[in-house]
Amino acid sequence: MENKGLLNKVDLIFEKIDNREVLDKVYKMTGADIIQDMLDSGLKGRGGAGFPTGLKWKYTAAEKNPEKYVICNADEGEPGTFKDREILDRVSYKVHGGMLIAGKAIGAKKGIVYLRGEYRYLLPKLMIELNAFHKLIKEIGFDFEVEYRMGSGAYICGEESALFESIEGKRGEPRNKPPYPTVSGVFSKPTSINNVETLVTSMMIIKHGAKEFASYGTKDSRGSKVFSVSGDTPTPGIFELELGMSVQQFVNEFGDGDTKAVQVGGASGFCVPRKKFAETIIGFEGVPTGGSMKLFNSSRSMYNVLHNYLDFFAEESCGQCTPCRVGCQQLLKGVEKVKKGEVKSTYLNELTKLADTMKIAAKCGLGQSVGNAFKSIVGNFREEIIY
Numbered sequence: 001m002e003n004k005g006l007l008n009k010v011d012l013i014f015e016k017i018d019n020r021e022v023l024d025k026v027y028k029m030t031g032a033d034i035i036q037d038m039l040d041s042g043l044k045g046r047g048g049a050g051f052p053t054g055l056k057w058k059y060t061a062a063e064k065n066p067e068k069y070v071i072c073n074a075d076e077g078e079p080g081t082f083k084d085r086e087i088l089d090r091v092s093y094k095v096h097g098g099m100l101i102a103g104k105a106i107g108a109k110k111g112i113v114y115l116r117g118e119y120r121y122l123l124p125k126l127m128i129e130l131n132a133f134h135k136l137i138k139e140i141g142f143d144f145e146v147e148y149r150m151g152s153g154a155y156i157c158g159e160e161s162a163l164f165e166s167i168e169g170k171r172g173e174p175r176n177k178p179p180y181p182t183v184s185g186v187f188s189k190p191t192s193i194n195n196v197e198t199l200v201t202s203m204m205i206i207k208h209g210a211k212e213f214a215s216y217g218t219k220d221s222r223g224s225k226v227f228s229v230s231g232d233t234p235t236p237g238i239f240e241l242e243l244g245m246s247v248q249q250f251v252n253e254f255g256d257g258d259t260k261a262v263q264v265g266g267a268s269g270f271c272v273p274r275k276k277f278a279e280t281i282i283g284f285e286g287v288p289t290g291g292s293m294k295l296f297n298s299s300r301s302m303y304n305v306l307h308n309y310l311d312f313f314a315e316e317s318c319g320q321c322t323p324c325r326v327g328c329q330q331l332l333k334g335v336e337k338v339k340k341g342e343v344k345s346t347y348l349n350e351l352t353k354l355a356d357t358m359k360i361a362a363k364c365g366l367g368q369s370v371g372n373a374f375k376s377i378v379g380n381f382r383e384e385i386i387y
């Protein structure tokens with residue numbers, strides 16, 4: 001694990017390793033050993049919600065059903081996120097290795113990668129890697145198999161229970177919870193679902209040790225994370241950074257000298273304005289992110305930014321529950337009316353109440369998080385939204 005200084009750039013996810021060496025080590029470990037390593041490392045899921053990986057695996061391992069599944073969530077639909085594509089392109093052997101580690105931890109013999117439809121072009125390369133992986137783990141003595149299933153471009157199918165429905169050949173709509181996936185996931189069997197990066201990180205924790213991983217980052221946000229940097233920046237791309245930096249430190253490194261806002265976590269994340277750069281930590285103690293970091297300079301209209309996100313949500317809402325189906329449309333139409341001067345600017349207060357209601361009443365994370373972007377943009381850039 002090499003620390004490259006400035007902003008604590010880390011080389012963990014893309015570090016080239018000997019797969020056999022790590023998997024030989026895993027072969028000698030018990031499921032309980034692996035789970036303990038994950039708990040000790042403090043690893044939290046890299047898909048956005050940040051659930052502790054060790055706990056997720058512990059709960060799934062505790063289920064008695066002999067048929068269990070490991071799912072790798074490679075749907076990567078959050079606007080501004082493109083790091084899982086790069087991970088799969090460059091180190092897919094570590095994604096497959098992480099799935100095997102999860103499988104050993106929970107007692108599953110089957111893994112499924114749910115791959116974003118637009119990443120179909122990666123499949124030929126992934127199949128070559130997968131064949132080599134299957135050959136290797138058979139030689140070591142594992143009984144585990146991975147297959148790929150394709151998504152078809154719906155953002156909601158990245159939500160874990162909608163993803164299970166999609167794999168099962170049904171319309172991709174979120175399920176009621178509980179039961180949680182650890183008890184009843186894909187094909188109604190106990191399932192551990194993890195983001196691509198989480199699985200690779202688990203492999204690197206086994207390689208380097210939980211203690212070393214936990215020495216990076218902060219108490220609530222251990223380790224490092226891969227960020228997808230885009231927008232008004234001279235250096236867009238993929239960067240692995242130690243967790244716990246402030247937005248100001250991030251902007252110092254990636255801004256163009258005129259950054260007025262950073263959208264952390266994509267459409268479902270939060271907009272941080274310049275005046276809060278210094279006090280806002282990127283991580284679970286501040287603004288969490290699945291990796292999307294979009295910078296906006298003073299040439300950008302924050303009304304357009306907000307409109308764009310609301311348009312996205314109105315389009316991607318699966319329509320299953322009323323607060324989200326109707327709420328997304330009303331927020332979109334509402335800000336348009338405010339901008340055109342058809343209603344008073346105080347109408348934004350009514351829309352804010354609607355966003356709060358959606359957080360409580362919507363069935364899944366999509367509808368529950370629409371208010372994040374809405375409230376942080378309206379709250380910090382009101383003068384740009386009104387007529």
Ligand SMILES: Cc1cc2nc3c(=O)[nH]c(=O)nc-3n(C[C@H](O)[C@H](O)[C@H](O)COP(=O)(O)O)c2cc1C
Nearest residue numbers: 045046047073076077158159160194195198365366
């Ligand atoms: C609308 C919506 C879309 C999501 N899209 C993704 C996604 O593309 N990739 C992902 O890893 N998690 C996504 N998630 C989060 C997953 O439901 C789930 O929490 C995650 O795969 C768990 O993995 P982790 O614990 O490793 O983070 C999404 C959640 C919601 C509500």
Ligand code: SF4
Nearest residue numbers: 319320321324364367
């Ligand atoms: S919150 Fe939105 S996306 Fe989620 S179930 Fe309800 S309508 Fe569908």
